[in-house]
């Protein structure tokens with residue numbers, strides 16, 4: 520007979536602790552365990568983090584953003600949170616972990632494969648983990664200097680766009696973990712073109728985090744398309760957080776290729792008009808963007824666009840930049856319609 524002990528990193532999305540391990544048995548037994556679920560969930564779920572690395576990720580800015588969310592929450596009882604440019608979801612997972620009273624959460628992004636990945640993580644975490652585990656063991660079984668060939672095969676198969684949603688998501692996460700700098704970038708034809716990243720032991724299958732994300736995503740409505748389709752959620756108890764592709768700080772730093780659609784000044788102007796609408800509907804909003812005035816003194820692009828709102832300049836660390844020397848502290852804008 521075996522003595523069973525709890526393994527604190529196995530969860531099912533239904534909220535039942537399923538991780539128990541028999542002494543001397545390496546494989547985990549999938550059986551319900553009593554008594555420990557709540558405690559483990561409440562500590563571990565808080566650690567859910569984005570399941571993909573994403574350019575413009577807001578992890579570093581979370582303490583600052585949280586201060587603004589707390590102020591908003593003190594002004595009105597927020598029951599709906601909307602994130603129309605969700606990307607990797609650093610702020611989303613923070614909100615889901617820390618603001619229990621928000622009953623309705625809506626996310627959107629124009630990137631189809633990203634939003635499919637959110638759906639798969641929410642609805643089919645077991646299948647996804649199985650597919651990722653296979654990719655990971657295949658990848659680790661290949662000699663380090665021969666792995667690029669496998670990476671290119673996966674990228675070609677992914678670009679054929681013939682995969683089912685679970686397989687597509689497993690390839691999407693695999694490429695994100697093994698490509699150069701965790702970037703997602705497509706060419707004009709919409710084909711993913713980031714090169715191999717040469718990491719020795721990238722974490723391709725992070726089972727614990729996928730289950731933690733899945734559990735938190737259960738109450739999330741997932742949309743895919745232009746951010747304007749989120750207008751229907753604007754009311755006096757909703758908070759929007761907008762994190763659009765940033766206006767480039769210089770002509771050479773124009774990383775805005777998350778999708779085939781260009782994100783130019785006209786798009787920034789369209790978004791400011793959308794914020795006006797959200798404001799008129801009585802919703803609160805918070806919006807991030809670059810502070811172009813720090814490199815181009817006298818450039819009042821955002822100061823003019825958002826003159827009716829409150830503009831704050833905050834310090835942020837930017838991690839994704841292909842040139843190491845350009846990763847560092849910059850100031851960014853946080854614009855909101857509340858004090």
Ligand SMILES: C[S@@+](CC[C@H](N)C(=O)[O-])C[C@H]1O[C@@H](n2cnc3c(N)ncnc32)[C@H](O)[C@@H]1O
Pocket residue numbers: 573574575576577578603604605606607608609610627628629630744745746747762763764765777778782
């Ligand atoms: C700066 S990133 C968001 C980063 C995210 N906050 C994070 O923590 O990873 C901007 C996102 O906007 C998306 N996007 C670009 N144009 C869009 C549009 N018209 N509507 C909705 N999403 C769009 C991109 O696909 C990208 O994921």
